[in-house]
Amino acid sequence: MTGTVPAAPSPxxxxxxxxxxxLTRIRRWAIIAWAVLMVVxxxxxxxxxxxxxxxxxxxxxxxxxxxxxxxxxxVILDWAPFAVILLLYDWTRNAAQTINFxxxxxxxxxxDKAIFGVVPTAWLQEHLKHPEAAWWEVIVxxxxxxxxxxxxxxxxxxxxxxxxxxxxxxxxxxxxxxxGLIGYTFVPAAPPWAAARCTAEEVVDxxxxxxxxxxxxxxxxxxxxxxxxxxDDGAEPYVERISSRGWDVLNIHVAASxxxxxxxxxxxxxxxxxxHAALTMLLAMFLWPRTDRRWRPLLLLYPFAxxxxxxxxxxxxxxxxxxxxxxxxxVVWAVNLIDRKVVQPRNARRAARVEPFPATGEVVNVTEG
Numbered sequence: 197m198t199g200t201v202p203a204a205p206s207p208x209x210x211x212x213x214x215x216x217x218x219l220t221r222i223r224r225w226a227i228i229a230w231a232v233l234m235v236v237x238x239x240x241x242x243x244x245x246x247x248x249x250x251x252x253x254x255x256x257x258x259x260x261x262x263x264x265x266x267x268x269x270x271v272i273l274d275w276a277p278f279a280v281i282l283l284l285y286d287w288t289r290n291a292a293q294t295i296n297f298x299x300x301x302x303x304x305x306x307x308d309k310a311i312f313g314v315v316p317t318a319w320l321q322e323h324l325k326h327p328e329a330a331w332w333e334v335i336v337x338x339x340x341x342x343x344x345x346x347x348x349x350x351x352x353x354x355x356x357x358x359x360x361x362x363x364x365x366x367x368x369x370x371x372x373x374x375x376g377l378i379g380y381t382f383v384p385a386a387p388p389w390a391a392a393r394c395t396a397e398e399v400v401d402x403x404x405x406x407x408x409x410x411x412x413x414x415x416x417x418x419x420x421x422x423x424x425x426x427x428d429d430g431a432e433p434y435v436e437r438i439s440s441r442g443w444d445v446l447n448i449h450v451a452a453s454x455x456x457x458x459x460x461x462x463x464x465x466x467x468x469x470x471x472h473a474a475l476t477m478l479l480a481m482f483l484w485p486r487t488d489r490r491w492r493p494l495l496l497l498y499p500f501a502x503x504x505x506x507x508x509x510x511x512x513x514x515x516x517x518x519x520x521x522x523x524x525x526x527v528v529w530a531v532n533l534i535d536r537k538v539v540q541p542r543n544a545r546r547a548a549r550v551e552p553f554p555a556t557g558e559v560v561n562v563t564e565g
Contacts, residue, residue, distance in 0.1 A: 219264030226260035247286065250345065251279045254352045261356060274359065278351075278366050285373050289466075298402035299465045300385040301394070301420060304513035311514065317388040318424050318435055320508045327430035329441040337442025339498075339505045343472045346498075350479055364531060365482055371527045372474050379519070380466035387467040389437035389510040391420040405464055439509035470512045473520030476502040481528045 234253065258271045305315050312319075324330075347369060355362040386394075386409075394408035395416050408414065417423040418434040426433060480495040487495060499521070506512040 223260065223263035223265070226263055227257070230257045230260045247282060247344075247348075248279065250348055251275065251282075254348055258352055258355060270359070271355075274355065274362070278370075281370055282373070285370075285377065288374075289377055295381055297382055297384055299399070300383060300468070301391055301396075301399050301402065304385055304467065304515040305388070305391060305421060307515040308513050315388070315421060316507050316514050317510050318418075318421055321426070321431075321435050321438075321510070322424040323427050324508065325426055325431045325436070325438070326428045327432075329438070333438070333442035335442070335501075336505045336508060337439065339501045340439050340442075340472070340509065340511070343476060343502065347475050347479060350483070361486070364535060368478055368482060368524075368527050368531050369475070371531070372478055372524055373471065375523055375527065376469055376471045376474055376520070379469050379523070383468050384465040385467040385516070386465050387511055387516075388421065388435055388513060390464060392418055392435035392510065394419045396420055409464060435510050437510050439505070439511055467512055467516045469519035469523050470506060470516040471520060472506055473499065473503055473512065473517040474524045477521045478524040478528065481524060 233256070237253065255271055255275050258275070259268050262268050262271060308315050308317075351362065351365060351369065354365050386399075390409050393411050393414045395414055398408045398415075399420070408419075414434070421435050423433045424435065477499040480499050483495055484492060503514075503517045506517060507514060
């Protein structure tokens with residue numbers, strides 16, 4: 197049977213030049229207002245290390261950037277579920293601390309020593325540590341703290357560029373976070389700074405949090421890791437947690453205090469795998485095919501700089517970092533596989549079922565057989 201049906205109506209006319217100009221001006225003023233808000237927020241409350249606060253601030257910026265470009269509601273529709281899932285992660289992470297699996301105090305240092313012949317954290321602090329923070333420790337501190345901001349800033353940028361790509365990144369982010377949570381829940385492990393404060397006798401029962409962990413140094417210098425022989429005679433002869441002292445060089449003591457307070461409230465035996473390493477490598481791997489070849493070396497520089505920062509400051513062993521990198525590689529591979537095998541074919545089938553109509557207003561012949 198052959199018949200005629202009218203073509204789909206032409207799309208509504210775009211905003212008039214005057215309206216578009218007004219929206220552009222409003223958007224620019226909104227972005228300026230958001231920038232002022234950020235300056236005030238930073239000056240009053242410091243860096244936004246709290247995940248919820250950071251996401252709220254980013255969403256306000258996205259709403260400002262959406263004026264005249266996207267529906268404002270799309271920010272809420274996309275980011276609210278993302279934020280809720282991450283809040284669930286935070287709650288589950290805290291609950292995981294009550295599960296009393298024995299803590300691994302010697303697994304990671306033994307693996308590191310088997311690979312390198314020495315524990316890299318001890319070697320680096322022996323050769324590079326000074327009594328006071330050197331100027332380059334400012335860079336180390338900035339790299340370490342970037343973990344709390346960079347993934348979310350990249351997520352906001354991806355959302356503005358392409359919401360479908362953002363959703364894929366959000367899926368990777370959430371998967372890495374929850375799989376990491378499973379790892380350090382069932383295989384809790386002490387980081388280098390904790391092993392340097394506790395002796396083998398004090399943690400023979402593999403406790404989650406022993407009193408020795410809050411002491412500045414072990415009853416025996418170096419604890420489980422043993423003493424070190426620093427090149428600088430004035431440096432302490434044991435491994436220390438020094439991830440916050442780079443801020444002291446800048447005389448930003450408030451930032452150092454906030455870091456130390458946050459570290460004290462976190463799960464102290466969540467070293468395996470390193471989420472610092474996993475999420476920074478996730479950024480590099482996810483952005484790699486979307487970045488010009490000239491800038492790709494900078495993508496790899498970031499996770500390697502983070503790895504150095506974590507090992508030197510005694511936050512993680514190399515073993516923790518390698519596991520974090522492997523986790524990100526598996527997640528990116530799995531998400532790409534699902535996208536290629538499931539999502540793209542499904543979208544193609546949906547597109548094939550919809551017969552496009554020209555927008556010219558002419559009559560379209562439809563033949564059914």
